Amino acid sequence: xxxxxxxxxxxxxxxxxxxxxxxxxxxxxxxxxxxxxxxxxxxxxxxxxxxxxxxxxxxxxxxxxxxxxxxxxxxxxxxxxxxxxxxxxxxxxxxxxxxxxxxxxxxxxxxxxxxxxxxxxxxxxxxxxxxxxxxxxxxxxxxxxxxxxxxxxxxxxxxxxxxxxxxxxxxxxxxxxxxxxxxxxxxxxxxxxxxxxxxxxxxxxxxxxxxxxxxxxxxxxxxxxxxxxxxxxxxxxxxxxxxxxxxxxxxxxxxxxxxxxxxxxxxxxxxxxxxxxxxxxxxxxxxxxxxxxxxxxxxxxxxxxxxxxx
Numbered sequence: 001x002x003x004x005x006x007x008x009x010x011x012x013x014x015x016x017x018x019x020x021x022x023x024x025x026x027x028x029x030x031x032x033x034x035x036x037x038x039x040x041x042x043x044x045x046x047x048x049x050x051x052x053x054x055x056x057x058x059x060x061x062x063x064x065x066x067x068x069x070x071x072x073x074x075x076x077x078x079x080x081x082x083x084x085x086x087x088x089x090x091x092x093x094x095x096x097x098x099x100x101x102x103x104x105x106x107x108x109x110x111x112x113x114x115x116x117x118x119x120x121x122x123x124x125x126x127x128x129x130x131x132x133x134x135x136x137x138x139x140x141x142x143x144x145x146x147x148x149x150x151x152x153x154x155x156x157x158x159x160x161x162x163x164x165x166x167x168x169x170x171x172x173x174x175x176x177x178x179x180x181x182x183x184x185x186x187x188x189x190x191x192x193x194x195x196x197x198x199x200x201x202x203x204x205x206x207x208x209x210x211x212x213x214x215x216x217x218x219x220x221x222x223x224x225x226x227x228x229x230x231x232x233x234x235x236x237x238x239x240x241x242x243x244x245x246x247x248x249x250x251x252x253x254x255x256x257x258x259x260x261x262x263x264x265x266x267x268x269x270x271x272x273x274x275x276x277x278x279x280x281x282x283x284x285x286x287x288x289x290x291x292x293x294x295x296x297x298x299x300x301x302x303x304x305x306x307x308x309x310x
Contacts, residue, residue, distance in 0.1 A: 072103055073111035082111055087120045088281055097287030105301040114300055117219050120157075120255075120281045123296050124216050126206075126269050127305035133213035134186040137220035145225075146178040148232050154182040155220040157255075158279045162223060165247075165254040172250075174242040178228035180235055180275070184217040207271045211308065216259065221279045223256075238275040248274065252289035255282040257296070264295040269306035 072078055072094045081089035094100040094109070103109040104121075114123045117135045124130055140153040144163035154162065166177040184192065189212045196205035216222035227233050227243040238244050248258055259278040260270045278296070280288065293299040 071108060071110075072099075073109060078111065085118065088283065091121075091281065091283045097281075097283035097285075098291070100284065101287055101291075101299060114302070120221065120279060121284060121300075122219060122221070123300060123302060124210075124214060124219065125297065125305040126211075126214060126308045127303070129213045130215075130218055135218060136185065137183065140183055140220055143179050143182050143223065146176070146228055146232055147182075148178060148180045148226060148234075151181045151184055151188070151217075152179070153220070154223055155279070157281075158182075158221060158223065161254045161256065161279060165251065165256065168250070168254070169243060169246050172246060174246040176228040177243055177247070178226045178232040180224040180226050181217060182223050183220045184215060186212055186218060189213075189215045189218060206308070207269065208273075214308075216276075216278055222259070223277050223279070224273075224275045225277060226275065235273075235275045239272075244274050247277070251277055252285040253282070255279050255285045257285055257288050259296070261294050264298075266306060267295045267297050267304040 075093055078090055078093035081087075081093055090112075091097055091100045094103055100109070100112075100121075104112055104114070112121065113119070114121060115128055115131060116122055117124070117130050118138070137155055139156055141156045141159040143152045143154055143159055145166045162177075162179070169175070169177050189210065193205060193209050193211055196209040199205075200208070210216070224235055225243070225247065226235060226238055227241040233241075247256075251258060256277040256279055258274060259276050260268055260273040262272040265271060280296075288296075288299055291299070296302075297304055
């Protein structure tokens, strides 16, 4: 049968069943179909498992394991050295003078007491008196240099160090070293301090002489040195001599520090005393020198003590 001409050019029917839609509606319908087709369809169980959005993402806390510092006091070698009264071996057990200082300052040396008068690291000042007040060293030896007073005793280790230092100073060509005072007992310090008070008044006396029970001389670790050329001079004449300059530069090599320097007066409360040497042993003296310290208080992280409590 022959197809009528108009039928050949009729518009194609829409794939959607039913009557043909206007063009605008057809386009909209196709858009909806495209959107539905491109959206993934999840099973209900998967949809329920999807995480819900939160307003602020929470960062989990970081956990770090703290590693406690080693306790040198727990070392058998250190314990034995302390029991034997061997200060040099104790300091070596800590790893040397600098390591010993660091452990003390950090509070990681419970076996070390800075107030034990029998130890080379003892700190005696206006705030830290000797305990007991009438402490006496167990052993004392004669100072092996010319003395200008009868107080010519110090601890044996100090005596050996003084002799070696005096020999080195003379070999360096700076002249001989002598000494004015070594160990002073509590009773002798009473009379020494009282004489200063009578001559100068208490304020001046406190700047130049320790009150009884607060003197380094009582430990046997302190020594006042003088210059001896044709004869031995006094304490006040020591500063500015060749011996004084040499001692300031080299005393640490023999285990001594100049205890009362000019820059340390606000900390110690004492006027400068270039003649007053304090023995701390070669390891601590080296750490003190290399660290650029000027007072034992600073060295061991202690508070300044320029005045007495009462």
